[in-house]
Amino acid sequence: MPLASTVRMAALALLWGSGFLWIKLALNHGLSPAQITIVRCALGTAVLALLARRAAQRLPNSRALWGHLAVAALFCNAIPFALFALGERSVDSGIAGVLNATTPLWSLLIGLAVGTDRGLSGTRLTGLLVGFAGTVLIFAPWHRSGLLSWGALSLLGAAASYSVAFAYMARHLTGRGAPLAVSAAQLLTATAWSTLGLPWAGPVDTDAVGILAVTALGVLATGVTFYLNYRLIADEGATSAATVGYLLPVVSVALGALILDEHIGRRVVAGMVVVLTGVALTRRQPERPARGAGPYTSAAPPRGATSPHTPAPAPAPAPAPATRPNAPEPNT
Template sequence: MSTVASSSPPATPAPAPSEISADNPASSPSEIPTGSPASARPRRALDWRVRFGVLSLIWGFSFLLIKVGTEGYAPFQVTLGRLAFGTAVLAVAMAVKRERLPRGLRTWGHIAVAALLLNSLPFSLFAFSEQTIPSTLAGICNATSPLWGMALSLVALSEDRPTRRRVAGLGIGFLGVLTVLGVWQGFHGLDLAGTAMALLASLSYPVGWIYLRRTLAGTGHSNLSLSGAQLLMATVQLAVVTPLFTTLPAHLPVVPLLAIVALGALGTGLAFLIQYGLVAEIGPTTAQMVTYFIPVIATAAGVALLGESLTWSTPIGAVIVLAGAALTQSRARTPRRSAQP
């Protein structure tokens, strides 16, 4: 789930701010050309499939790490730590590549809004939600981001035209959401407040992507520069808010603290760098497929490592959600014309 300004679509924990339309949840502030020949693409030490798998695992386990972190620290503290360690990783990457932060008050104003919508708000909502709902459910709720993104882009972005395929995908996806929520059983055993916060967090991502597309696309700044600034601004926001609502615990629980470090350094910092490299090498369409592995890994991790239980409606609803999300982002095949003599 990318949550910083990259060039690939959502998703999470979080899908990526570069995915600024639901199709490409895409136009990032600094787009990476993906139509160049394979020989022109950067060569990597690790095969892209290995890095794709690592990225799926990192983001899939993020919901487990959030759950563990909230067992020892307040939700705002978890979010602040996550942002601080994620910012540190990107700061090192920027120093190595000699990237500079963007300049200009107007640009930083837009970055502040993007940081709120793509980092501060959704990260905090997920942390609060996992106090009352299992990490498996939070991971599945995160998978609804492409659905929200498609619905919003059809309204807010004139270039995204509704098609039968997209409308059908939205309908199927939201049917899956209702199945996950267990509406047929009267929401039995479901914490509505926690689930609502997780769904709002998932909605916040595409709102942020659309805002980013309207305000910062084409500014000439690199993805790394904008993402570093975005995480830095989000860290400042949480540094202001957290002391107002929390106090430091009498002792510092080690395991939750390590979970927060991993959540920030891996799930927020390193994950962006991996995703950025994947988009540059294989393009956003293939890179965005990571979205569909996140809820599967989140569910497996929650059940196997945290002992969370599942009702029949949760995995079935998750499959329906993913099918709907995949349908909204697929394109109808156009017949190829035969070459003219």
């Protein structure tokens, strides 16, 4: 891999993984979950709108597409962003990153349920069971110091919400329109959804650290990460870009320990390793059939492979991608 792509991948993992830290800092410095969600969506929209304008891409003009974007924005942005902020009020940022790693497992489970993923081999089924066993190990409901709480369940709900969105986008949004413009439109819609939480936002009572944290969350961990991921897929392909997803919980745990002095016990670390092992197994795909009818193409990553923090489903540009009939892949 060229040095530029390696640097881009490292930056992407750092920025994505830092999102949980920024949420925690914003909460610790007086911002409410509703305020964090609204500002995050708005700033991410601004970044992507500027990038779209620079690339001469216009917002969609199809009413039907905006309708699909409204559903995707609700489940891929407004709900999970709010649930992560709610969950991190009582759960460490490092653990939030670990629970976020369960997203590909939910994606596979929901994809099987709605018919967007039909390739359940024995290896992938094993990976699904192993991954959820790792989640149980993290929660440890049989242990007094287990993580079973409303905050942790909110984080798990955020991961599941991403997966619902991915299944929906796989059917209705993949390949629709210019990617930067569609992404900006999706986050613009998410901003509108998040403003429904204004009655519960409360008065703004923060300081410079809180403002800097939520700004970094919206600009860097939401807007800029999409562009970096988009470029990485375009330059190196989806498989290389997908490896970033394995680094996110490691980054979140490391940043939480270094900056917030969070302690992640051996049980949680072991659970994280088990979850990531399960995710790796679920990404095993059968051999691609002839004539380009394989389970995924160079224009889109394997299902559930990348982090859900990127706001849009649009694929990276490719000269003539072969697509799987009736089962386009979300690039999130």
